[in-house]
Amino acid sequence: MAMISPLPVRDGVGATRLHLPMTGPWATVGDYMAERFFHLSPELLFARFDRSEIIALDGTALTRETPLGAHEFIWYYREPAVEREIPFDVQVLYQDRDLVVADKPHFLPTTPGGKYLQNSALVRLRRQLDLPELAPIHRLDRATAGLVMFTVRPEVRGAYQLLFERREVEKVYEAVSPLPDEWDAASPALAGEPFPIVYRNHIEKLRGNVCVRADAEREPNSETLVELIDADDRVMHTLLRPHSGKMHQLRVHLAALGAGILNDSFYPELLPEAPDNFGKPLQLLARELRFIDPLSGAPRDFATHRTLQEAPASAA
Template sequence: MSPRPELPGSNEGEPTRAVGRAARRRARRRPPPLPQRDGLDAARWQVPPSTPRGVTALAALVERFPALADPAAAPLQKRFAGGEIVDARGRAWEADDIVRTGDELWFHREVREEHVPEIALRILHRDEHLLVLDKPHDIATIPRGEHVLGSALVRLRRETGIETLVPLHRLDRRTAGVLAFGIRPEERSAYQQLFARAEVHKEYEARVLPGASASLPSGLGRSSVMRDHVVKHHGQLRAQVLEEEPNAESALEILEIEDDGVLRVGLCPRTGRTHQLRVQLASRGAPILGEDLFWPVERAAPPVRVWPEGLPLQLLARRLAFRDPLTGARRDFRSAQTLGELGSASRTLSP
């Protein structure tokens, strides 16, 4: 899609003050009482006001994290006895200590055996402030659920030795493309605020298969703007579009008309809702090829020549551009990946 004539940004004085405030706030914070382990930060849980009086540390943790009592895990009582559960100052909790509202319990999660795909992580850019990754498909941004050691964050921390590395934004696990990480904790807020204020120009590409009633533009080079009310409730896997005031906006342009009715489209999201592009396209009758969440149940699977075995989600974060809040320089990062290539994992429409 056509680049904006001017990347958003402000004078250098304002970002400098913002970075200074963020640095002072971080300096006042007590450092974590437990160090990283294998690229993973220690987990922190603060006892909520809803916790009944007289509850022990062991009982409170099991209530909040039932997996800690899994027979396959190390006995929690033994972990308490070994001093592995500590408070915010690093003092060990006893299993039968009574917890109160606001108390903090820190511990390392136990990492189960996990298959880590043998896919190289291509770094597009690295300097003293930023590390930019060209993330492959089916790699989680941060450790979550079954994807912990194989997440981009953990792998990069272990491969680069940069313990302070933190993602400045997120990409779905299924989505490939440009993903930026901050290196210095005192600068992180300044970069993250660019995303919060929608001052980052983002371009995506997708390959979609419109149905008979699809409501996308019909000609090469044609464009439109998708405006919807997109919500995703906690605990639900899928986002959805509701008939309410729009809170999500994305520009769309037809870049290529392929065989079998497949369209390659350019997308510029102007907001950042979870699964925004995926649900907006699906709600218009044009789901993305490789889709496992938003492919309509009433639609038959496409032919193999359109959706071959092993095809990853055909969504790519092509470009990320912004004015650096620290230096004032223009940053412009582009993915080298190509949609249509087969991935390392199979995705089908069947359960």
């Protein structure tokens, strides 16, 4: 059973939970945190204990002297960071007592993380809709735009998450890629394979790496159907139907086929980190979601209102 935070959602942001070691070379919880969060000023950290901002599961506040081993989990609010504003709005396409379906822009993360806190779809929607218990059912990469779903009440979240775990949600994406050098408009194909293409490989997320690793020697654990929508003299526009949901799957699969997505800084080559260029978003869009609602049994069908700016002009 999931632990319930002793701290409420504040300004759209839930408290962070930290799992503490029960033993170790640290005399106090504060000593452990000062070493773990070495990039923070120790005095600023200990001042948070003095202000009773570090809380145990039973709601009690820890002090500078609280010994290591007294509590296994603690909660605290992340200190607000100076964030770069993401100048694009997340749009609500559908809302009922159980479900919110949103249309996420490029560059906006689905949930808080790293240097983004208020600038996340989850926090913006919690504040906009006054729904502090809103929670994501699945996630989109920060660079990807399109459909993402949230549950309104904690008690229904598991039923919707199970749809994704059982692959009972039909997901459709669009992508725009630079036209491959060997492109033949009379016989369109990628890596020698004519459309439609079913591509499979093994994708593994390595700890500490921002990119995933594709291993051609291992049993495939990811599959995507790639269909051609259109092409002109500079780009190709594809429809992607992932059968699995591995991290960066669509980006990896198109790159492996020689058609890496336009403006992708991860695949096929990891480029040096640079500030966001809002004029050049990754040309990947979560276009459609279809499923049978696990609570009502009714068919659900949602479509994005967004388009890819680099798609051929003839695309409908």
